[in-house]
Amino acid sequence: MIIDRRTLLIGTAGGVAGLTIIPAFGQVPPLKKKDHYKVGFAQTESNNPWRLAQTASMKDEAAKRGAQLVYTDAASSAAKQVADVNSMIAQGVDFIFLPPREEKPLIPAVMNAKKAGIPVLLVDRNVDPSLAKPGVDFLAFIGSNFVLEGQRVADWTIEKTGGKGKIIELEGSVGASPANDRKKGFDDTIKAKAPDMVILASQSGDFARDKGRQVAETLLQAHPDATIVYAHNDEMALGAIAAIEAAGKVPGKDILVVSIDGEKDGVQAIVDGKLGCSCECNPRFGPAAFDILYKYANGDTIPPMIINPDRFFDASNAKEVLPTAF
Template sequence: MLRRNFLTLMAGTALVAVARPAFAELPKIQKKDTYKVGFAQTESNNPWRIAQTKSMQDEAAKRGWQLVYTDAAGSAAKQVADVNSMIAQGVDAIFLAPREEKPLIPAVMGAKKAGIPVILLDRNVDPSLAKPGEDYVTFIGSDFIEEGKRAAEWLTKTMNGKASIIQLEGTTGSSPANDRAKGFADYIKDHPDMKIVASQSGDFARDKGRQVAETLLQAHPEATAIYAHNDEMAIGAISALEAAGKNPGKDVIIVSIDGTRDALQAIIDGKMGATVECSPFFGPAAFDTLVKYAAGETIPPKIINTDRFFDAANAKENLASAY
């Protein structure tokens, strides 16, 4: 089997089309009643990840499948090792939530070489280094660019087209952080008075989001809005604002992404403006996709979740169903 030349990756240069030789087809999977599948989770330090893991575990139990679960604890290197362990255990397929776009390429390629199909969940890998339908089956998740655009559109309208914005970025190098930043920037570029005055990673974590927000608020007391790449950082930012003697929701408007119960409560309390839902309930779609793949059905390169939008108009009525 011809394999991709990874020297270009080692050199930090993206592969181009002419450097891609012909490949064998994706690994197939035998159609049967139950499967032994792996789920390589990136971390479990926030409600979104916990809800995603529970969805996968519940669906496996419902179908009577064996689920080999690992938690990379926020380490891309451990996640690669976790996938290698699943390969060694002879799983039928692997569901992978890649922590970062480039470091997880060896895991995807290692599984393919071992004849094990991979389905990516919620985060993608670098599209110049691995492709759906060729190196992995498909990506299932939200449209992160659209999430960023929806957040920017709401904030622009709410602020009447004028704001000094602090951006709390997600994990550096992850597809949600990259795309949510891009979607937001693409929208506000047509609104010159919507300006990002500072941007720094809070690693999708509540406490780090609070710490980063504290630092950036001190450096930019003129900030009138905060755009957080997830609700955990947004809630951290609320604490930072209150500690600074500011009134979140009035002095500084906050918009975020995820749709967690804590975020909806913060909207109800008037401390947060809005959040774009990013559904963590992947179990049914993930397992259904694998069954369809085993049956020989054509799987699209992307399967996009339908996500809602929450603000003061609908947060209260949706609180009970939030995670």
């Protein structure tokens, strides 16, 4: 057989493909005790305040603990995030913190880390539980219980409106676990506890203020009888508020707006009376995440799911909370 360019390329491709098929069995890789760790943090994107706060928190904590942080930004691409994790594995990190951009595409990244002997801690977002298990494929998940967040907002809304109203829902990015769970939590609660309430329309605003505004604007125009807007995050809620005002209505009076995250601008909106409530979703993972790392190296058992307690903000406590909001 002639060794020409084509054969060489096919051979290399085949070889690489073969290497990745090595099956992954066994438990989560262990972590040695060290004074200084090299950790990887593969962030999903940096284009909203929540993410920026999360990154800042991780970097600060890493500096405090004297750890070398390898930081990457996937610019909203799940494929790039997988590549980032692979490059961290190649750089020989001890531990990886990973907020998966989407539930399914990041499974291979988690498996690769396991094969390479690097434990992974999922922060703030989860992977598809049927395909990867905590304690087996990755160490644990730490984050908010998104379903609970949706439920709490639903409960508050039902109480505030007496179980009556027509709802427009602004969803988060398609395929992201917070969007899926916050929808599930809210929608199920409404269906179960408030049969008189109806969700008129539910579209994705991509967790962004401008897109949320445009979608809200369109949906409000098509459904002028809406009385409630439920946004999966504060950014979209703020966009919805702008849309409501542009339509000549008063947010808080004509239309009740509720959301999740508890960011500074959102809390300010509560103080101003425009936003009804916002369930906290704290982005400051740094301390808790590194605590888990050290505990694991020490040999402690780590529970598979660690839920951050979220506070709940509305007019009753917004003013006090404002200074510490992210």
